[in-house]
Amino acid sequence: MTKKICVIGLGYIGFPTSLVFARAGFEVIGVDVSERVVSALNAGEVHIEENGLEEIFQDVRTNYAFKAQRHPEPADTYIIAVPTPVNADHTANVDYVVSATEAVLPYLRKGNTVIVESTIPPRTIDDVVAPVLTKAGWRVGEEIYLAHCPERVLPGRIFQELVENNRIVGGYNPQSAEKAAEVYRAFVKGEIILTSATSAEMAKLMENTFRDVNIALANELAKVSASIGVDALEVIGLANKHPRVNLHTPGPGVGGHCIAVDPYFIIEKAPELTPLMTASRAINNSMPAFVVEQTGKITPSHAGKRVAVFGITYKGNVDDIRESPALEVVHMLGENGFDVRVHDPHVLAELAPFPMFTAEEAVADAECLLILTDHNEFKALDLSLLSRMKSPVILDTKNCVESSHVPQSAGKLYNYGNLHELSRVDTVAVPVSQLA
Numbered sequence: 001m002t003k004k005i006c007v008i009g010l011g012y013i014g015f016p017t018s019l020v021f022a023r024a025g026f027e028v029i030g031v032d033v034s035e036r037v038v039s040a041l042n043a044g045e046v047h048i049e050e051n052g053l054e055e056i057f058q059d060v061r062t063n064y065a066f067k068a069q070r071h072p073e074p075a076d077t078y079i080i081a082v083p084t085p086v087n088a089d090h091t092a093n094v095d096y097v098v099s100a101t102e103a104v105l106p107y108l109r110k111g112n113t114v115i116v117e118s119t120i121p122p123r124t125i126d127d128v129v130a131p132v133l134t135k136a137g138w139r140v141g142e143e144i145y146l147a148h149c150p151e152r153v154l155p156g157r158i159f160q161e162l163v164e165n166n167r168i169v170g171g172y173n174p175q176s177a178e179k180a181a182e183v184y185r186a187f188v189k190g191e192i193i194l195t196s197a198t199s200a201e202m203a204k205l206m207e208n209t210f211r212d213v214n215i216a217l218a219n220e221l222a223k224v225s226a227s228i229g230v231d232a233l234e235v236i237g238l239a240n241k242h243p244r245v246n247l248h249t250p251g252p253g254v255g256g257h258c259i260a261v262d263p264y265f266i267i268e269k270a271p272e273l274t275p276l277m278t279a280s281r282a283i284n285n286s287m288p289a290f291v292v293e294q295t296g297k298i299t300p301s302h303a304g305k306r307v308a309v310f311g312i313t314y315k316g317n318v319d320d321i322r323e324s325p326a327l328e329v330v331h332m333l334g335e336n337g338f339d340v341r342v343h344d345p346h347v348l349a350e351l352a353p354f355p356m357f358t359a360e361e362a363v364a365d366a367e368c369l370l371i372l373t374d375h376n377e378f379k380a381l382d383l384s385l386l387s388r389m390k391s392p393v394i395l396d397t398k399n400c401v402e403s404s405h406v407p408q409s410a411g412k413l414y415n416y417g418n419l420h421e422l423s424r425v426d427t428v429a430v431p432v433s434q435l436a
């Protein structure tokens with residue numbers, strides 16, 4: 001008998017996940033509260049961008065069982081993949097997870113499994129989701145199975161990673177973990193690791209926190225090096241020759257909807273016990289100010305001085321500007337009186353928060369070319385652009401332009417390896433009070 005799955009939330013994770021389950025032979029009901037999303041999908045149009053999505057969707061429409069609708073219906077398994085937005089105080093808002101759980105209550109039957117894929121603070125399954133089911137009269141873990149199975153896919157590689165990555169399956173109890181694991185065995189080629197819901201919640205958050213803390217360490221190294229006259233990039237290369245060291249790369253800050261957000265979901269649970277995570281967030285959040293300060297050293301009297309900003313997405317070769325530190329850099333440059341011209345070949349002008357320029361327009365008469373994202377286009381920077389500048393100075397905060405690519409005759413290249421050559425001004429320190 002074909003197994004039936006209801007996926008609640010047809011976003012970046014829920015929609016690709018639905019298609020993968022459909023291709024694995026399940027009957028899939030995709031549920032989304034947005035009428036726009038539901039009608040687009042039923043008309044055969046995809047509403048998000050992801051490599052391979054269009055083709056896979058058309059294949060599923062023709063050869064497999066998937067339909068989109070606004071309400072759930074009876075199924076064997078319910079997968080909740082709704083957003084967990086962040087409140088102004090950085091705490092997680094789990095309202096959508098709760099309302100999605102409530103939405104499936106009328107359809108639940110004995111033996112069903114409810115799986116939460118959304119990123120959630122530790123203990124949310126035990127303290128928030130399970131009580132919704134218990135209140136409705138179910139014995140959780142005996143009549144209804146409940147699990148947290150966090151997704152860990154990288155945008156752009158979602159279809160490969162959904163299948164190939166190892167999958168953590170965190171059960172409310174061992175029976176729940178086993179039931180949920182059975183579902184993922186249908187397509188996951190990586191290892192499926194069974195654990196408790198709480199460990200799964202914490203593991204997912206710690207993966208991104210690990211990166212945040214390590215990036216903060218690299219950013220702190222960059223600041224110290226700029227201040228005392230050390231080549232931070234060389235130091236990273238040297239230290240990483242050690243077999244057990246992997247210093248990360250400094251940059252203009254940390255963006256995206258995961259690494260810059262997930263640590264807060266742990267911090268909110270025990271602020272007094274998380275000084276390292278809190279400091280890391282503060283250090284990474286301080287990087288846009290550091291970049292603006294370095295830009296100010298290149299163009300000391302900034303009033304009206306033109307700065308060409310290349311790249312505003314949160315990382316290279318994507319079109320996503322969510323939480324991008326570049327947005328803050330642009331904003332702060334404007335506040336400091338610079339005349340900023342933004343160029344990003346991956347961002348559509350109509351979706352950009354600023355007026356966008358071509359590369360040529362952006363650099364015309366500029367006194368600094370500030371690179372904030374490592375798009376491939378910038379790694380192979382067209383040097384003829386430099387001749388259009390008032391003074392051909394590049395500040396590459398992603399360290400993506402090879403110094404050998406820019407001969408001295410073409411211009412001056414600064415990156416996090418030689419910031420100390422800029423005249424010394426006290427660098428922005430994160431006040432200790434802010435770290436608490």
Ligand code: SAJ
Binds near residue numbers: 207250256257
């Ligand atoms: N960055 C640095 N220095 C580095 C590495 C990254 O400054 O050495 C910056 C990037 O420029 C970017 C940010 O950090 O602004 C995050 O970029 P990323 O590519 O490292 O991560 P994401 O947010 O695109 O995806 C992460 C992934 N998590 C890990 O690598 C631990 C992915 O596997 C997760 O699925 C995703 O978060 C998520 O959903 O949580």
